[in-house]
Amino acid sequence: MSEWTPDVARLQALADEEWLAVQRHYCGRLMAYVARRVADREAREDVLQETFLGALRGIAGFDPSFTFEQYLFGICKNRTIDHLRRARARTLSAGSDEDAPPPLDSLARETDTPSRIVGRRELAQSGAQLLADVLRQWVQETWQEQEFTRLAVIEALFSGGWRNRDTWKRFELRDETSVAGIKFRALKRLRELAAERDPEGALSRMLAEALDSGEGDVHFDVGELWKRARVSCPARHWIARLVAGTLPEGPREFVRFHLDELHCEWCQANRDDLEQSCSRCSSRCRPRPCATCTRAAARRPGVRRQHRSNGRRSRCGGPPA
Numbered sequence: 001m002s003e004w005t006p007d008v009a010r011l012q013a014l015a016d017e018e019w020l021a022v023q024r025h026y027c028g029r030l031m032a033y034v035a036r037r038v039a040d041r042e043a044r045e046d047v048l049q050e051t052f053l054g055a056l057r058g059i060a061g062f063d064p065s066f067t068f069e070q071y072l073f074g075i076c077k078n079r080t081i082d083h084l085r086r087a088r089a090r091t092l093s094a095g096s097d098e099d100a101p102p103p104l105d106s107l108a109r110e111t112d113t114p115s116r117i118v119g120r121r122e123l124a125q126s127g128a129q130l131l132a133d134v135l136r137q138w139v140q141e142t143w144q145e146q147e148f149t150r151l152a153v154i155e156a157l158f159s160g161g162w163r164n165r166d167t168w169k170r171f172e173l174r175d176e177t178s179v180a181g182i183k184f185r186a187l188k189r190l191r192e193l194a195a196e197r198d199p200e201g202a203l204s205r206m207l208a209e210a211l212d213s214g215e216g217d218v219h220f221d222v223g224e225l226w227k228r229a230r231v232s233c234p235a236r237h238w239i240a241r242l243v244a245g246t247l248p249e250g251p252r253e254f255v256r257f258h259l260d261e262l263h264c265e266w267c268q269a270n271r272d273d274l275e276q277s278c279s280r281c282s283s284r285c286r287p288r289p290c291a292t293c294t295r296a297a298a299r300r301p302g303v304r305r306q307h308r309s310n311g312r313r314s315r316c317g318g319p320p321a
């Protein structure tokens with residue numbers, strides 16, 4: 001992880017400082033999410049307040065299988081839906097046409113429970129968790145192998161529901177059989193990963209059926225789970241480097257695809273936030289240094305500049321999340 005995350009135990013103990021730090025760190029990206037969907041400025045502030053209140057109320061039941069950002073974004077989404085329902089307002093914000101926010105119906109549908117996402121009763125809960133884990137592990141492996149085209153192809157098929165024909169054209173592959181080959185190898189690896197985590201084999205067999213069923217209902221549900229569990233979302237520092245123009249070509253192509261063609265709403269909110277923070281001050285501040293570097297810079301001038309110029313890790317490197 002490259003960025004600050006709160007100490008959940010301290011949040012659960014209602015430590016003021018930790019909650020203030022949460023507001024400081026997450027306010028920008030949450031506001032960016034709300035701003036794409038709620039036109040009225042005051043209402044945005046209300047939604048944000050309600051989000052932090054909801055986070056406070058729900059923290060005792062925090063589920064550690066999600067990240068804290070996912071927890072906050074989930075609440076923020078629900079408060080946004082509540083607001084849109086109450087106001088029966090148009091969901092358009094000031095964004096451009098291509099970034100038009102999804103209608104209320106699709107927002108609401110995405111809040112389905114895990115059991116509905118996976119769709120088949122016997123795969124609910126533990127099956128969904130296992131599938132999310134193996135998908136995430138596959139993404140990490142593929143990222144570490146620098147196979148960004150393979151990663152984007154599988155994301156297009158699983159999460160975007162693209163057809164083979166559209167996919168090979170978009171990625172300039174030889175033909176449809178290239179896409180089929182990538183998918184075949186990915187499914188094989190996913191089954192191996194599932195078997196490692198589930199030696200008894202009961203869940204693995206069901207997952208294998210789900211993954212093998214191709215274009216049917218379950219295929220679609222894998223896509224829902226992919227999005228909901230955010231298995232391929234890059235950590236925020238990757239998006240910061242994209243904004244700063246310092247991201248190498250491979251990850252840059254994937255992160256752009258994820259943001260601009262699959263329209264990941266959470267990563268878009270992070271990008272909006274990072275772009276806005278940069279436009280508020282001089283361009284030299286991009287990307288915002290991680291917390292470690294900010295603290296180091298406070299002690300020793302010059303460290304921050306060095307961090308910017310070489311773009312390399314302090315804690316700002318490595319595979320996604």
Ligand SMILES: [Zn+2]
Pocket residue numbers: 230232233234258264265266267268
């Ligand atoms: Zn994302």
